[in-house]
Amino acid sequence: MSDEVGFAFEGVDRARWRHRRPEGPARGIVAVLTVLAIVGVLGGGLWYGGTKLFSAADYAGPGDGEVVVEVKDGDTATDIAGSLVQAGVVKSAAAFVDAAEDNSDSKNIQVGSYILRKQMKAADALLMLLDLKNRNISKVTLPEGITHLQAYDRLAEATGIPVAEFKKAGKDPQKLGVPALWFKRTDGKKVDKANIEGFLYPATYEFARDATATDVLKVIVKNFNAEMAELKFAATVTAELNISPYEALVAASIAQVEALLAKDMAPVARVLYNRAYTGNFPCGCLQLDSTVNYWLRINGKEAKSSEKLLTTEMHDPDNPYRYNAKGMTIGPISNPGEVALKGAMSPPKSKFYFFVTVDQKGAMAYGETYADHERNIQEACKNGIPIC
Structure with missing residues (x-):
């Protein structure tokens, strides 16, 4: 047109x-x-x-x-x-x-x-x-890596529609157009069908000024579906990774938050899969601060840097995103963009179980063993990364 x-x-x-x-x-x-x-x-x-x-x-x-x-x-x-x-x-x-x-x-x-x-x-x-x-439009940009609550804040500011209306409309993602295939997992964990996290595709949108919260979210979900179809995301992860599309979406959402550079998103996704599915990582869990911080955010609390997270916060038994929860995280922790999604659907093969940011530019180093990881941490410390 x-x-x-x-x-x-x-x-x-x-x-x-x-x-x-x-x-x-x-x-x-x-x-x-x-x-x-x-x-x-x-x-x-x-x-x-x-x-x-x-x-x-x-x-x-x-x-x-x-x-x-x-x-x-x-x-x-x-x-x-x-x-x-x-x-x-x-x-x-x-x-x-x-x-x-x-x-x-x-x-x-x-x-x-x-x-x-x-x-x-x-x-x-x-x-x-x-x-x-x-x-007669409201224009808003949803960047990669924000949560659904952060997206609601941006949408409310641009459209004048109260956040409460977005929260209400977002409680039934399937009615908004998310296909049923996204609410199934292969690892036995139950998917929360009221959780819209991960389905608010990052992009710049234009909405009619008389649009409702439901209208707005339907447009965003429609774009999510179109992008997933273009990537052939569901078919690829099912055939090549033997996991559900939802689990791969979870991995993409974590890689989006953990990796600062685009080149690291796919390798990070592989580490997540190695920890969650191979049976070779001691706890069979992800052990990530980012998932703990997500739980803090959606409960109205401030996220914390690694060194400031309390042990009680990391291992809170009421937190399904806790540090030592078994397997792939229960749900997405952000809304990932194209690079993170591609990384999660086609990660490079490796035996890495560890990653850490090692310089001020955001580059990551990877390790197979904890000894490798400790050496990478020392390098990060020398480069002024506050993790020591």
Whole structure:
């Protein structure tokens, strides 16, 4: 779909009046009455010899109130003019077509919904259509790695819809369009079907200003489904990793938070799989501060750096995301983007069970044994990473 409207000034003949000698008084009167009748019906202008004799019917003022007008793909100047007349924005179609013909920027009007005023001067209405600030949309960017609660805060700020309404609408992800296949696991753990975490795909979105919280979340989930289909995520992880799509989504959400650099997201995902599924990691758990911090965040508490986390917080038996919980974490801890998702679906093969950030740029080092991990930690300490 083109973002610009293709104008053709159709429907308004620029009055190529033929100049003929009158054939008597009666014929001249009839001709004048005919012309005036046409002008009255069309509300348009009358041209003679390239000179405009009468102006198209137009409002004089800036207008008032609010009205929504839709510009559709393929609309001509006449189409838009008709919509404006019907909405009560301009007085005549001809006035808007005149304004569009006089303004070379009119070809740049973009497809979309606009908030205009009623009873406007046609030229002013044109300028409002050219100003994207008048589009009937709310625009918001959801970055990679934020939680659903952080997403709700951003959405509420952009749309004016209360956070409480997003929380209510988000309690049933399947009604929002998340397919049932995402609520199954192969490791025996039960999926919380009321948990929308992981399904709010990071991107920049535009929403109609009259959209509800449900409308907004449905758009985001629809994008999630489209991206997963494009990546062939579900089919790939099921066939190549022998795990459910949901478990891979969990891994992607953790890699998104743990890895600072894009190149580390896939290797981190492999470490998670090695710990959770191989049976070669002593506790068969993930032992991650990030999952503990997620639990703190969604319960209204501040996340803490590794050295400040209390043992009681890390091993809280009421926390399903606790440090020593068996297997892959119970649910996503963020909303991962494309790089993290690709890393989780196609991680490089390795025997690594440990990773740690080792420099100020965020690069990671990996180890097979705890002795390897300790050496990497010492390197990190030398580089000023506060983990010692």
